[in-house]
Amino acid sequence: MRPGAEAVLITRPALDVKVTAIPVADAAFAQDLLQGLPIGEAVERTLTRHSGFDFGRALAGLCSLGAFSQAVLP
Numbered sequence: 656m657r658p659g660a661e662a663v664l665i666t667r668p669a670l671d672v673k674v675t676a677i678p679v680a681d682a683a684f685a686q687d688l689l690q691g692l693p694i695g696e697a698v699e700r701t702l703t704r705h706s707g708f709d710f711g712r713a714l715a716g717l718c719s720l721g722a723f724s725q726a727v728l729p
Contacts, residue, residue, distance in 0.1 A: 668721045675720055680705035681713040685722055 662682030666673045677685075680701055687697035701708045717723065 664717070664720055664722055666721045673720070677716065677720075678713070680708040681717060684708065684710075684713050685717055688723070 660679060662677050662679045664675045664677045664682070664685070666675070683704060684697055684701040687700055688694065692700070698708075698710050701710075701713075
């Protein structure tokens with residue numbers, strides 16, 4: 656992302672569209688997960704691009720916003 660760029664997450668819980676501003680690092684992490692990367696690899700990639708990335712906060716925040724509908728186990 657460009658310097659100064661912002662990220663938003665668009666979710667649709669119960670048919671209501673929600674637009675929520677999220678940290679750029681969280682957006683990068685979510686994008687990696689949604690592209691199918693394993694969680695550990697997504698965390699490592701995000702940390703290399705965003706040194707202040709807080710995995711626990713990001714995961715809790717994304718889950719509470721309804722960013723994920725399922726988990727796929729190997």
